[in-house]
Amino acid sequence: MVPSPPNSLSVLLHSHHPPVPNVCPPSINPLWFTQRSPGFNPQVEPSFLDSGWQTFIFSTCSPRPLIFFAGDKAWEEHSEMWMSTLARFARPVFQRSPSPVVCKAMKACRRMELRAPSFCMTPVHIRRHQTLGSAPMPVAAHSMRHVRALDEERLMAVEWEDGGQSLYPFTWLRDNCQCPRCTLQSAEARLLLMADLDIHTGMDSVEVTKDGKVSIVWPDQHMSVFDAEWLKKRCFSDAARQAMQEELFLNERYYWDATLHIPQADFQEVLHDDGAALAWLLALRRVGIVHLKGAPAEQGQVARLAERIGYLRLTFYGHTWQVQDKSMANNVAYTSGKLSLHTDYPALHFAPGVQFLHCINQAKEGGESEAVDGFHMAEQLQREDPEAFRTLTSLHVDFTDTGTDYCDFMLQSKNRIIDVDSEGKVTRINYNNATRDSVLDLPLHQVQPFYRALRAYVDIMNRPENVVTYTMKPGDIVTFDNWRLLHGRKSYISRPDRLRHLEGAYLDWDEVMSRLRIVRRNVHGDAWASDKRSHLHRKI
Numbered sequence: 001m002v003p004s005p006p007n008s009l010s011v012l013l014h015s016h017h018p019p020v021p022n023v024c025p026p027s028i029n030p031l032w033f034t035q036r037s038p039g040f041n042p043q044v045e046p047s048f049l050d051s052g053w054q055t056f057i058f059s060t061c062s063p064r065p066l067i068f069f070a071g072d073k074a075w076e077e078h079s080e081m082w083m084s085t086l087a088r089f090a091r092p093v094f095q096r097s098p099s100p101v102v103c104k105a106m107k108a109c110r111r112m113e114l115r116a117p118s119f120c121m122t123p124v125h126i127r128r129h130q131t132l133g134s135a136p137m138p139v140a141a142h143s144m145r146h147v148r149a150l151d152e153e154r155l156m157a158v159e160w161e162d163g164g165q166s167l168y169p170f171t172w173l174r175d176n177c178q179c180p181r182c183t184l185q186s187a188e189a190r191l192l193l194m195a196d197l198d199i200h201t202g203m204d205s206v207e208v209t210k211d212g213k214v215s216i217v218w219p220d221q222h223m224s225v226f227d228a229e230w231l232k233k234r235c236f237s238d239a240a241r242q243a244m245q246e247e248l249f250l251n252e253r254y255y256w257d258a259t260l261h262i263p264q265a266d267f268q269e270v271l272h273d274d275g276a277a278l279a280w281l282l283a284l285r286r287v288g289i290v291h292l293k294g295a296p297a298e299q300g301q302v303a304r305l306a307e308r309i310g311y312l313r314l315t316f317y318g319h320t321w322q323v324q325d326k327s328m329a330n331n332v333a334y335t336s337g338k339l340s341l342h343t344d345y346p347a348l349h350f351a352p353g354v355q356f357l358h359c360i361n362q363a364k365e366g367g368e369s370e371a372v373d374g375f376h377m378a379e380q381l382q383r384e385d386p387e388a389f390r391t392l393t394s395l396h397v398d399f400t401d402t403g404t405d406y407c408d409f410m411l412q413s414k415n416r417i418i419d420v421d422s423e424g425k426v427t428r429i430n431y432n433n434a435t436r437d438s439v440l441d442l443p444l445h446q447v448q449p450f451y452r453a454l455r456a457y458v459d460i461m462n463r464p465e466n467v468v469t470y471t472m473k474p475g476d477i478v479t480f481d482n483w484r485l486l487h488g489r490k491s492y493i494s495r496p497d498r499l500r501h502l503e504g505a506y507l508d509w510d511e512v513m514s515r516l517r518i519v520r521r522n523v524h525g526d527a528w529a530s531d532k533r534s535h536l537h538r539k540i
């Protein structure tokens with residue numbers, strides 16, 4: 001956890017212009033920030049800044065709370081104070097930000113710090129401990145003041161110019177030697193075999209070279225050279241690891257309810273412009289749902305969008321699938337009836353992570369779409385009914401799906417309704433009442449508690465204050481996180497001449513996140529890419 005003095009400054013974001021393709025938080029919305037999880041670390045926020053966001057500096061130190069513009073505008077005073085949670089976490093992130101706007105803001109912070117000594121802007125450094133100052137910083141070049149080997153602990157200590165310290169185990173350094181004998185440069189892959197790694201290695205000597213790299217000689221006289229930036233990003237401190245993981249996986253989510261303004265982007269821009277694609281994918285990850293507008297109202301568009309990512313996920317319903325009222329429907333979606341809130345495909349043990357739904361023809365009457373934030377609902381359940389939460393995160397429920405489409409299928413799966421990771425954080429919702437099997441593999445005494453728990457969860461998600469309702473128009477594509485959102489639709493009546501028609505496709509999160517990292521690198525340069533390429537490219 002980031003150490004945080006009670007009167008620290010923080011930098012906030014606010015849309016000055018309408019946010020680029022409406023994919024950023026809708027406005028200066030206090031709820032937006034306070035609804036985030038307590039461990040919120042806005043690591044990726046600065047990427048919004050280059051897409052038209054304004055920066056604010058927020059002070060809790062003055063007699064009255066102040067918010068300042070940090071752009072060219074005059075300081076401006078506001079009287080509201082609504083950012084207590086963010087205040088604790090934002091500042092260290094923005095200190096590491098490459099954005100010129102943020103740099104300007106931070107300079108202004110420092111000026112204020114001189115006037116008000118109670119502002120605490122300096123990370124606390126404790127000798128021989130890794131500090132906040134050792135966290136990875138995306139852009140500014142980092143130089144080393146000093147490097148030495150702590151032979152007893154078998155750790156290499158780097159003291160950075162900014163005062164931070166990082167520690168690196170000898171074994172890890174030897175394992176990750178970047179020389180051509182140890183690393184296949186063309187694949188950025190390790191050649192060194194585990195069997196050849198001395199996991200108890202010592203270190204003969206270590207020094208900072210003239211060009212600011214770390215040079216190590218190992219006992220067998222093999223030599224390794226490490227780039228300062230490369231090391232900095234791989235610092236083992238809690239703060240640095242947390243920042244790196246957030247940069248790689250973007251696991252922080254913005255929780256929402258019925259008040260959500262669904263982020264929007266332009267379909268053509270997303271296809272052709274990396275900046276637009278980045279904004280789309282960031283919002284898809286953070287918010288879980290984005291509307292793309294302006295696609296041609298004809299089949300084939302979800303496949304084009306999947307091509308933009310990489311490839312789509314084939315299932316038994318085909319490469320893409322047509323949601324229409326069909327006789328002898330092999331799925332409840334292929335009727336004109338109401339669909340209660342569900343995730344798609346819990347009958348698979350690994351349900352598709354992302355779903356695209358393209359409206360080609362809308363109904364004459366009804367057919368409105370509904371969505372809830374399943375993670376947010378799970379958090380509410382945990383708060384209101386911890387027993388029900390425990391039940392749904394522990395019991396495995398049987399799902400089934402049988403029929404013929406792409407080919408014949410007879411699926412069975414066992415999934416927890418609410419999947420959590422080893423730390424209890426919700427990672428996936430698996431719930432579709434239509435495909436929940438009549439086979440229920442539970443001892444008798446757990447059956448009624450299971451129904452009670454599931455009903456409690458469903459009742460929360462059906463509360464009007466939690467459900468976002470929207471009507472798709474021909475040419476709209478809704479893209480959403482199928483591991484997180486539950487979606488549904490109201491019953492409908494088609495036009496006499498044209499059936500209501502949506503075309504859908506699935507993708508997986510691995511492929512979507514891969515594209516996100518690539519467009520992020522294209523837009524923000526290597527500095528924002530955490531990959532090894534940045535290191536290699538600079539050498540070329």
Ligand SMILES: [Zn+2]
Nearest residue numbers: 177179181182
């Ligand atoms: Zn080597």
